[in-house]
Amino acid sequence: MWLQRRVTLRPYPRGFHLITREVLAALPELGQVGTGLLHVFIGHTSAALTVSENASPDVRRDFERYFNHAVPDGWPEFKHTLEGDDDMAAHIKASVLGSSLTLPVGAGRLVLGTWQGLYLCEHRDRGGARSLVLTLHGE
Amino acid sequence: MWLQRRVTLRPYPRGFHLITREVLAALPELGQVGTGLLHVFIGHTSAALTVSENASPDVRRDFERYFNHAVPDGWPEFKHTLEGDDDMAAHIKASVLGSSLTLPVGAGRLVLGTWQGLYLCEHRDRGGARSLVLTLHGE
Amino acid sequence: MWLQRRVTLRPYPRGFHLITREVLAALPELGQVGTGLLHVFIGHTSAALTVSENASPDVRRDFERYFNHAVPDGWPEFKHTLEGDDDMAAHIKASVLGSSLTLPVGAGRLVLGTWQGLYLCEHRDRGGARSLVLTLHGE
Numbered sequence: 001m002w003l004q005r006r007v008t009l010r011p012y013p014r015g016f017h018l019i020t021r022e023v024l025a026a027l028p029e030l031g032q033v034g035t036g037l038l039h040v041f042i043g044h045t046s047a048a049l050t051v052s053e054n055a056s057p058d059v060r061r062d063f064e065r066y067f068n069h070a071v072p073d074g075w076p077e078f079k080h081t082l083e084g085d086d087d088m089a090a091h092i093k094a095s096v097l098g099s100s101l102t103l104p105v106g107a108g109r110l111v112l113g114t115w116q117g118l119y120l121c122e123h124r125d126r127g128g129a130r131s132l133v134l135t136l137h138g139e
Numbered sequence: 140m141w142l143q144r145r146v147t148l149r150p151y152p153r154g155f156h157l158i159t160r161e162v163l164a165a166l167p168e169l170g171q172v173g174t175g176l177l178h179v180f181i182g183h184t185s186a187a188l189t190v191s192e193n194a195s196p197d198v199r200r201d202f203e204r205y206f207n208h209a210v211p212d213g214w215p216e217f218k219h220t221l222e223g224d225d226d227m228a229a230h231i232k233a234s235v236l237g238s239s240l241t242l243p244v245g246a247g248r249l250v251l252g253t254w255q256g257l258y259l260c261e262h263r264d265r266g267g268a269r270s271l272v273l274t275l276h277g278e
Numbered sequence: 279m280w281l282q283r284r285v286t287l288r289p290y291p292r293g294f295h296l297i298t299r300e301v302l303a304a305l306p307e308l309g310q311v312g313t314g315l316l317h318v319f320i321g322h323t324s325a326a327l328t329v330s331e332n333a334s335p336d337v338r339r340d341f342e343r344y345f346n347h348a349v350p351d352g353w354p355e356f357k358h359t360l361e362g363d364d365d366m367a368a369h370i371k372a373s374v375l376g377s378s379l380t381l382p383v384g385a386g387r388l389v390l391g392t393w394q395g396l397y398l399c400e401h402r403d404r405g406g407a408r409s410l411v412l413t414l415h416g417e
Contacts, residue, residue: 002313002417004384035141037178037274039315041382043391045331050234053184058219062227063234065216070209070348077343080336088340095328095341099394100380102239104180104272106143111272113182116238133382133389135315139141174280176317176413189373192323197358201366202373204355209348241378243319243411245282250411252321255377278280 001036003029003136011129012122014086016052016060020117024110027134036105036138043131046090046124048097054117063121067093090123097121105138140175142168142275150268151261153225155191155199159257163249166273170247175277177249180239182270185229185263187236193256202260206232229262236260244277279314281307281414289407290400292364294330294338298396302388305412309386314416316388319378321409324368324402326375332395341399345371368401375399383416 007026009019023040024030030038042049053059071092074085081088101118104111120130146165148158162179163169169177181188192198210231213224220227240257243250259269285304287297301318302308308316320327331337349370352363359366379396382389398408 004313004382004389035143035274037276039380039382041380041389043389043394045329045391045393051184051238052230052234056219059227059230062217062219063231066210066214066231069216071344075344077347078340080334080340088337091330091337092341092344095330095397096235096374098237098376099329102178102180102241102380104143104178104274106272111143111180111182113184113270115184116182119234131391133384135313135382137315174282174413176415190323190377191369191373195358198366198369201356201358202370205349205353205370208355235374237376241317241319241380243282243317243413245411250282250319250321252323252409254323255321258373 001138005134007132007134009120009130009132012120014122014125016063017120018054018117019120023118027136030105030136031108033105033108033136033138036136038103038105038110039100039135041100041133043133046087046094047127047130048094048099048121049101050097050119050121051101051116052119053115055115086125093123140277144273146271146273148259148269148271151259153261153264155202156259157193157256158259162257166275169244169275172244172247172275172277175244175275177242177244178239178274180272182272185226185233186266186269187233187238187260188240189236189258189260190240190255191258192254194254225264232262279416283412285410285412287398287408287410290398292400292403294341295398296332296395297398301396305414308383308414311383311386311414311416314383314414316381316383317378317413319411321411324365324372325405325408326372326377326399327379328375328397328399329379329394330397331393333393364403371401
């Protein structure tokens with residue numbers, strides 16, 4: 001069984017955001033998969049996807065703080081500055097965190113640890129509505 | 140052919156550790172796959188998986204040193220500090236390195252480069268026994 | 279449908295390089311896949327793969343500058359120095375960026391965003407010709 005679906009997320013502000021529910025809501029067919037994999041891909045180069053802690057909003061805030069420190073907006077050595085101070089930093093953060101997730105599916109559910117959730121990592125000040133491609137396959 | 144299996148690793152100390160043998164030992168069926176993919180997922184947000192050099196213990200020690208420098212325990216700007224100085228740093232390192240690996244399988248074996256091995260990246264001082272979900276599919 | 283193919287890239291200098299065309303040229307069968315996934319794996323621990331901006335050469339130059347700053351060659355705390363100043367830094371960069379990509383395939387094409395391309399991240403001064411394993415499956 002193969003299923004591929006494009007999903008447009010609502011616009012999120014810059015930062016890290018839990019999107020587990022939004023992704024699952026777009027895939028009611030997941031309940032029919034006994035064993036499989038879900039691939040989630042983001043079609044942008046200034047936002048990313050990761051798996052992290054699903055409970056504390058402070059964790060998401062600390063991610064944002066840390067990455068702004070590690071990859072500063074407008075770093076003086078950047079040459080690609082035409083699209084704003086946040087643009088080149090966003091490309092780098094997006095590659096560090098990654099543009100896709102592959103997640104196990106078992107007994108009709110995502111097989112995640114108790115504390116795991118899916119994050120959208122929005123690195124632009126005004127990234128707009130981000131587009132995901134969900135690919136589900138299994139049996 | 141689809142196969143999904145949960146594996147609990149023995150507890151490892153904080154640091155980077157080769158687990159290629161442990162993963163393969165849990166999957167004798169891999170020998171029957173002509174062409175396929177193995178997905179390895181860690182169900183935790185303070186430990187990660189990566190592929191790197193499989194020979195020198197110094198490489199693993201240098202990984203630990205570097206990441207402790209790049210993402211310091213108890214960084215003063217962290218707000219999520221309830222679970223200890225190593226906790227928030229562990230979440231960030233885990234997202235930078237990633238929670239899953241997808242690896243090619245060919246002729247009944249993992250198709251890795253000569254120098255590649257699978258690493259468990261244990262970022263907590265006392266992370267305990269970590270749980271993996273292995274999903275093998277192929278023909 | 280499963281297909282697995284080894285591809286040897288031409289040698290690239292140290293830096294970040296667009297390889298989308300080289301990868302696609304090695305996979306004419308991709309045009310026959312209605313829905314599927316392409317897995318691209320690099321069989322080395324001092325080079326990596328990522329998805330980022332496909333237009334501006336400045337972006338690739340800024341990636342190289344940033345990563346050289348974030349993970350310095352010959353960092354004094356590295357012990358694994360036998361293979362040169364660029365070696366240990368290369369292993370770390372490769373793990374941060376990742377050794378594989380999984381990409382959606384739809385209607386016989388890679389389903390990438392308008393601005394997305396595949397990068398080879400060459401972290402050694404003389405990395406030579408890098409070997410990829412492409413695994414395509416779908417229906």
